[in-house]
Amino acid sequence: xxxxxxxxxxxxxxxxxxxxxxxxxxxxxxxxxxxxxxxxxxxxxxxxxxxxxxxxxxxxxxxxxxxxxxxxxxxxxxxxxxxxxxxxxxxxxxxxxxxxxxxxxxxxxxxxxxxxxxxxxxxxxxxxxxxxxxxxxxxxxxxxxxxxxxxxxxxxxxxxxxxxxxxxxxxxxxxxxxxxxxxxxxxxxxxxxxxxxxxxxxxxxxxxxxxxxxxxxxxxxxxxxxxxxxxxxxxxxxxxxxxxxxxxxxxxxxxxxxxxxxxxxxxxxxxxxxxxxxxxxxxxxxxxxxxxxxxxxxxxxxxxxxxxxxxxxxxxxxxxxxxxxxxxxxxxxxxxxxxxxxxxxxxxxxxxxxxxxxxxxxxxxxxxxxxxxxxxxxxxxxxxxxxxxxxxxxxxxxxxxxxxxxxxxxxxxxxxxxxxxxxxxxxxxxxxxxxxxxxxxxxxxxxxxxxxxxxxxxxxxxxxxxxxxxxxxxxxxxxxxxxxxxxxxxxxxxxxxxxxxxxxxxxxxxxxxxxxxxxxxxxxxxxxxxxxxxxxxxxxxxxxxxxxxxxxxxxxxxxxxxxxxxxxxxxxxxxxxxxxxxxxxxxxxxxxxxxxxxxxxxxxxxxxxxxxxxxxxxxxxxxxxxxxxxxxxxxxxxxxxxxxxxxxxxxxxxxxxxxxxxxxxxxxxxxxxxxxxxxxxxxxxxxxxxxxxxxxxxxxxxxxxxxxxxxxx
Amino acid sequence: xxxxxxxxxxxxxxxxxxxxxxxxxxxxxxxxxxxxxxxxxxxxxxxxxxxxxxxxxxxxxxxxxxxxxxxxxxxxxxxxxxxxxxxxxxxxxxxxxxxxxxxxxxxxxxxxxxxxxxxxxxxxxxxxxxxxxxxxxxxxxxxxxxxxxxxxxxxxxxxxxxxxxxxxxxxxxxxxxxxxxxxxxxxxxxxxxxxxxxxxxxxxxxxxxxxxxxxxxxxxxxxxxxxxxxxxxxxxxxxxxxxxxxxxxxxxxxxxxxxxxxxxxxxxxxxxxxxx
Numbered sequence: 009x010x011x012x013x014x015x016x017x018x019x020x021x022x023x024x025x026x027x028x029x030x031x032x033x034x035x036x037x038x039x040x041x042x043x044x045x046x047x048x049x050x051x052x053x054x055x056x057x058x059x060x061x062x063x064x065x066x067x068x069x070x071x072x073x074x075x076x077x078x079x080x081x082x083x084x085x086x087x088x089x090x091x092x093x094x095x096x097x098x099x100x101x102x103x104x105x106x107x108x109x110x111x112x113x114x115x116x117x118x119x120x121x122x123x124x125x126x127x128x129x130x131x132x133x134x135x136x137x138x139x140x141x142x143x144x145x146x147x148x149x150x151x152x153x154x155x156x157x158x159x160x161x162x163x164x165x166x167x168x169x170x171x172x173x174x175x176x177x178x179x180x181x182x183x184x185x186x187x188x189x190x191x192x193x194x195x196x197x198x199x200x201x202x203x204x205x206x207x208x209x210x211x212x213x214x215x216x217x218x219x220x221x222x223x224x225x226x227x228x229x230x231x232x233x234x235x236x237x238x239x240x241x242x243x244x245x246x247x248x249x250x251x252x253x254x255x256x257x258x259x260x261x262x263x264x265x266x267x268x269x270x271x272x273x274x275x276x277x278x279x280x281x282x283x284x285x286x287x288x289x290x291x292x293x294x295x296x297x298x299x300x301x302x303x304x305x306x307x308x309x310x311x312x313x314x315x316x317x318x319x320x321x322x323x324x325x326x327x328x329x330x331x332x333x334x335x336x337x338x339x340x341x342x343x344x345x346x347x348x349x350x351x352x353x354x355x356x357x358x359x360x361x362x363x364x365x366x367x368x369x370x371x372x373x374x375x376x377x378x379x380x381x382x383x384x385x386x387x388x389x390x391x392x393x394x395x396x397x398x399x400x401x402x403x404x405x406x407x408x409x410x411x412x413x414x415x416x417x418x419x420x421x422x423x424x425x426x427x428x429x430x431x432x433x434x435x436x437x438x439x440x441x442x443x444x445x446x447x448x449x450x451x452x453x454x455x456x457x458x459x460x461x462x463x464x465x466x467x468x469x470x471x472x473x474x475x476x477x478x479x480x481x482x483x484x485x486x487x488x489x490x491x492x493x494x495x496x497x498x499x500x501x502x503x504x505x506x507x508x509x510x511x512x513x514x515x516x517x518x519x520x521x522x523x524x525x526x527x528x529x530x531x532x533x534x535x536x537x538x539x540x541x542x543x544x545x546x547x548x549x550x551x552x553x554x555x556x557x558x559x560x561x562x563x564x565x566x567x568x569x570x571x572x573x574x575x576x577x578x579x580x581x582x583x584x585x586x587x588x589x590x591x592x593x594x595x596x597x598x599x600x601x602x603x604x605x606x607x608x609x610x611x612x613x614x615x616x617x618x619x620x621x622x623x624x625x626x627x628x629x630x631x632x633x634x635x636x637x638x639x640x641x642x643x644x645x646x647x648x649x650x651x652x653x654x655x656x657x658x659x660x661x662x663x664x665x666x667x668x669x670x671x672x673x674x675x676x677x678x679x680x681x682x683x684x685x686x687x688x689x690x691x692x693x694x695x696x697x698x699x700x701x702x703x704x705x706x707x708x709x710x711x712x713x714x715x716x717x718x719x720x721x
Numbered sequence: 722x723x724x725x726x727x728x729x730x731x732x733x734x735x736x737x738x739x740x741x742x743x744x745x746x747x748x749x750x751x752x753x754x755x756x757x758x759x760x761x762x763x764x765x766x767x768x769x770x771x772x773x774x775x776x777x778x779x780x781x782x783x784x785x786x787x788x789x790x791x792x793x794x795x796x797x798x799x800x801x802x803x804x805x806x807x808x809x810x811x812x813x814x815x816x817x818x819x820x821x822x823x824x825x826x827x828x829x830x831x832x833x834x835x836x837x838x839x840x841x842x843x844x845x846x847x848x849x850x851x852x853x854x855x856x857x858x859x860x861x862x863x864x865x866x867x868x869x870x871x872x873x874x875x876x877x878x879x880x881x882x883x884x885x886x887x888x889x890x891x892x893x894x895x896x897x898x899x900x901x902x903x904x905x906x907x908x909x910x911x912x913x914x915x916x917x918x919x920x921x922x923x924x925x926x927x928x929x930x931x932x933x934x935x936x937x938x939x940x941x942x943x944x945x946x947x948x949x950x951x952x953x954x955x956x957x958x959x960x961x962x963x964x965x966x967x968x969x970x971x972x973x974x975x976x977x978x979x980x981x982x983x984x985x986x987x988x989x990x991x992x993x994x995x996x997x
Contacts, residue, residue, distance in 0.1 A: 253892075364736075
């Protein structure tokens, strides 16, 4: 069989121009782009024809599938890919084929053979053609089909089956395009013969692949062809390794088009909003105005040079990125433009769970700030209410000893812990919100709790001891503590104002005002790094009372005593007659005096760079408040805090214990329970009573004596 | 963060406030490429910085082809000379769990810890106070290991499992979509899975075995130990760990940029339940 076919194929080769082989010419013209395909087909098929007989039993089940001829042409015609695709397929197919082929040595380039195979295939597709060699050719074709199956069969195991299917179907594609011609030209010699079972099998397999998925509306055939198109277009490296991802991407590409507009809008909206807000920041500078305004602005500039500080901090490895710093800079400018601010400083950033806070420390111009007096009034009213209630219940219930400890009033604005006003915003471009002043109670409680900030100012703080306020108050309290603990400056930068009789006359005995030293000459950076005594705190320390300046609560209580009734004086006995004045380190104390935290020094100093020490700056890092940094280059200095807002403690946090139950009522005779008498005591009492009763009946004289005896019991 | 995209990653992670100074950045760029060549790593990650009292440790990690294989950790004090650290063992973790407080910054520093050990001599049992010396290097190794096991993060889809076993970087990972990026379930722990086997069959049915082979962050205990924020509108998603404060993971949705960095004191935040 084989011998018969090959010489005939050679004949066909050598006589390409024979008119009797119209399909050959057509094949030649339409298959030129596929010549590449043809060539390598042959070497593989030729050697495979040898072992083909043994493959036939394996392949025969396939060939027994029966499909009507109509089905072959129908799907073939409708699903033909465009020729360019086929052209692009063919080189890869050529490559693929050569990869698979193990026996490229046996190349017998009878170029005509594969073409004739095509011809035979096409002829099988359409109808069996007249030539006498048809049958034998058909058989040869059958064998070659078998060999092809053989070629593909064992390799189905690997993941190249998709490509093989493509190969097969490309061949079919070519056949399909040919079949149209064949139908026209091979008319006269048509004789209906049973189509080969193998072709039917192939066609049914192809039909199966073209079955539309009920879920997604895709079919495998198209998907594979799309996928291969993508691979060939993009040519990724090691495509075989990422073929699954490519497949997924192709699938997703189908769906993306439909739902594009709906989904993306929702998600992209916040980006655009923020961008709009920040655009406003950048545009605010373009106010229309005369040059006069510009000069005014430059003259009264209360805006700090944030970028310069950021540059120095970056040398230390601290800071937000350049973009964010610039936006913060612009946001500060916006703040200074809208509020009458004397001085403004970028205090830092506090991280939160949902959003962060950007904090600005601000000093208003004289007489411009607003004060909230509301909080204090409320607490005072409460105290009065309690005292009145107690007086009314005097006769009925025992009065309690407990008197709410007097609320320590908060410090006046511009003094102590309320020296500066703080504004916060969540993002640069967002609105600035002023934080309320801090009260001593809040500071005292803030020292006892440890909570994360959420980023929303109205969040209630649920804690024990209960925090008097919401997150804005807690934030303010932490800011006050951090400022008091970590704001430092080089020694000599600030000096005290003129002292005229301050020390002796005032109760506090402390200086709380300082000003810049105009004669400050700077300290060597090396000195700043080596010795902590070259740095001083320039914010007042907060006492344990919660204030910077001592407030003596006893003074007021003396006044109250005069007003109240005498009966209350007994209860006052529990309060101490005087309270020791709390003293803290005075202002401008060098930080070398700071307490250590369990053998850890409270500050770490570094030079910003060891490689270029002549231009390095000194960097201070606080170990007590992780996130607090200070730098100085000898003349300039700055402090910043970027962190979560909590103090460092090497031990675990333990919430404070509940106080013991307060003894509310005096234990007098009316309230105190007596123990139930034991049996002996009862009997003794009974006996003595009877003894007392008898003489009473008999002799009334001795009543008193016996009563005394009874009393002794 | 990948050493190759170091500058961009540092810029994206800068929202937490801690970054690197220019000279460190420059030295890292140079030295990490040399490390990659000398040790023949497939990828080198700049892990982060542990702040010590005297000096800081800069940590880098080298990965081989298989992304989940044990990583080699290197440390340096000046970002130029890197020394290899020994791999972490269980014993080390147990031993160093008693050490508290900050890192000194000196790798040869030894912590002293007094233990009561019972030694029996004959019939009597003595309780002796034994002073155990723990080297700071050991502590460093175990802390890095703990942090990696607890909070190293990778987005879903960035790695995939090949049929042969090893885990590879997914070259077609285009980034999470915006809606996915805000959910904790789209992020995985960058370590061998621990919880995965405990999932019910129903849950497992929805998983894609090539992508979902690690634990997600969703079920971390305590709940709420991750803070997920979208900065710059939605253009950047930042996850910060509250259990190990200082660990920042960033990802720009719809792009391939992602990475994590730890800059902190190297101490666990045990007070977390009180703080939430």
